Amino acid sequence: MTAALSIRNLRKTYGNGFEALKGISLEVQQGDFFALLGPNGAGKSTTLGIVSSLVNKSSGDVEVFGHSLDTAHAQAKMCLGVVPQEFNFNQFEKVMDIVTTQAGYYGIPPRLARERAEYYLKKLGLWDKRNQVSRMLSGGMKRRLMIARALVHEPRVLILDEPTAGVDIELRRSMWAFLQEINRAGTTIILTTHYLEEAESLCRNIAIIDHGRIVKDTSVKALLQQLNTETFILDINPPQAALPALNGYQARLEDDHTLVVDVEKTQGLSRLFSELSSQRIEVQSMRNKANRLEELFVSLVDKNLTDEKNA
Amino acid sequence: MKPRELFIAFWTIVVKEIRRFMRIWPQTLLPPAITMTLYFIIFGNLIGSRIGEMGGFDYMEYIVPGLIMMSVITNSYGNVVSSFYGTKFQRHVEELLVSPIPNWVILSGYVVGGVARGVGVGLIVTLLSLFFTDLQVHHLFVTISIVLMTSILFSLGGFINAIYANSFDDISIVPTFVLTPLTYLGGVFYSIQLLPEFWQGVSMLNPILYMVNTFRYGILGVSDINIVFAFSMLLAVIAVLFSYSLYLLQKGKGIRS
Incomplete structure (x- = not known):
């Protein structure tokens, strides 16, 4: 064609x-x-x-x-x-x-x-x-x-x-x-x-x-598959004053009831929920970060800039 | 594009151009009517009655062909230069560039738009002149063909000026410092036979003299120059300007990065 x-x-x-x-x-x-x-x-x-x-x-x-x-x-x-x-x-x-x-x-x-x-x-x-x-x-x-x-x-x-x-x-x-x-x-x-x-x-x-x-x-699909990690935003209850211990996950607290977690492809979400549940933390809602493509875009452009400088 | 599609595209440009100058008629059609009426009253009636005859004709009769031609020249040039520069300035020239219209059709459309205004204003001035003098056409073919050729030539000139122009100042330089002096010195108000021999020779280098005098020949049957030479020169200049305009369009001068 x-x-x-x-x-x-x-x-x-x-x-x-x-x-x-x-x-x-x-x-x-x-x-x-x-x-x-x-x-x-x-x-x-x-x-x-x-x-x-x-x-x-x-x-x-x-x-x-x-x-x-x-x-x-x-x-x-x-x-x-x-x-x-x-x-x-x-x-x-x-x-x-x-x-x-x-x-x-x-x-x-x-x-x-x-x-x-x-x-x-x-x-x-x-x-x-x-x-x-x-x-x-x-x-x-x-x-x-x-x-x-x-x-x-x-x-x-x-x-x-x-x-x-x-x-x-x-x-x-x-x-x-x-x-x-x-x-x-x-x-x-x-x-x-x-x-x-x-x-x-x-x-x-x-x-x-x-x-x-x-x-x-x-x-777009193939590009997004290149993302090794996906970032999820979790609304949690009760509010947490300090970051809960999440073994193996990169996480941070946006505020006392918003937890942001980077999940690698190999990790999955089940263990994350288990860990939160064991600490009596309830997940009320969850969404993934919308700018996945943005992260890839920035990394590709940054890489190209580095390659140009090295060339 | 097929011939019918080419004609539709050409006619679209012509209609757009006519619509433009009709929409702003107080800027395009009214001023030359007022200016030329003042010329007829002041130079033709008031001063002309004291001058007497010129080239064997009443002074009013003598200047009418020149003033009509002056209107045709300035309006043909002014229409294309302002329209095409405006098209560039507002970037809607891109509408033409992305379309499949060949350059010669774009150029022809703008030139015919310029001719439409030049000839239209020429007709308005001719009708106004009838209030001041009887106008007999001595040679219809010469009269019509010289008006059309002059209008085409100055439309092409306006197009080239618009292509090179980078600001609104650039589209007024040529009309102010080249066209107006050449027109006034081109035998609109006098016969060059009144000049000393040296200045007669210098005047013969002015192309507008040939257009004004050929038109005057068409109306009155008198001329300071050789009519055949005038037509040949005009044809040659039109061919050169048309080719050069096409070359500039092809190159994208001033319209493509």
Whole structure:
């Protein structure tokens, strides 16, 4: 099966000599929900910029559904929808005009463009605002407008550069639901994000980029399996003034009724509960720490930094 | 893209451009109407009646073609330079860059947008001039073709200026320090035969002189220059500017990192 996105040995050196990409290679399969993660300045936006034709590459190859950006750029671009990080629509145009104009750029006839604009604006809760000038929209609405605009030509791959940056929790959740819906319908989704929780809950595959190199390219599941320890937060009763003795477990008291315990894969939880029970400590509720991916991300990026220094 | 899709994309840009200058008509259509009416009243009526004839015509009749052409030049240039720079500044040029539209269609769309405003303002000024003089068209084909070619040429000039511009100051430098002086010295208000021989020679280096005089030939049937040479020069300059604009777009100058 042809990959939705194939990047081979991509390099980018900016005019000031800064080498943003040092030969990255990456494949995103059709129908995937893929996250590209990395710290600020790692090369995420440069990579997506080159794929979106907003940045000139120095060398390397990019193919979208088998269409080379060099030799079949129109076909490649037809397959792509792009939602950038910054608002980049005409602030003086009406919402409806922005979406139908973008459809026109893809050669979609006006009647079909209006039908599709209506569908996506309704889907994204912007239909009531269709005749409003775009600068009057709230930040969340502007972000949804960019998604509607990117989808109006019904691309096979949707690229989102930090789609939920600065968006409140409720809206973020509704955007996640919408993205999952279009992914289920067959659209391949590639996103960058700083919210690792977002990548963990949405994406099946993940690549971590740092200093212009891919330091990890795997499935979220496989990545999480690399975690040797998992951290659990336990609400305990009665309150404890001092840390209970838990043989073999790394633990700490957050406060007198919150116990944080690092559990290694080989240890399991049964013995932990037995030990607590023997000390007449009752576990009222338990949850695992949500930022598991964050821990891995930090360790991978730190390792890459150390490797670069040693090289 | 198929030919029909290319046409839809092209027409989308043209409609967007026309919608832009119509939306801000108090900034785009009204000022030239007021300015040119003042020119007609002050230079044509008040001062012109004391000047008498120029090139065998009443002074008002003589300056009307020049003033129409001046409006076409400044508005064609001004439309494209401000629109495309605004597109860059607000970053919605990215809407075009991510789409499959070929560069020549993008360029043609902006140029036709500039022509639409240039010719539109030219028509407004022509209609206003009818309040002050009888306008007979001596050669319709020459009149229409020189207006269109001039408008295309200055739209291309505006496009190149917008590509190189890094600030709003940069889009006003050329109109203020190059276009306006060349237009005033391009035979809008006088025949170059009034000048000493040396300055006549210098004036012949001014490309706007050829456009104004060819248009005046189309309207009045008189000209200071060779019409065939003027058309040939315009065609050549349009071809050069179009190719250079395409090269800049292809390179991504000022619009791609």
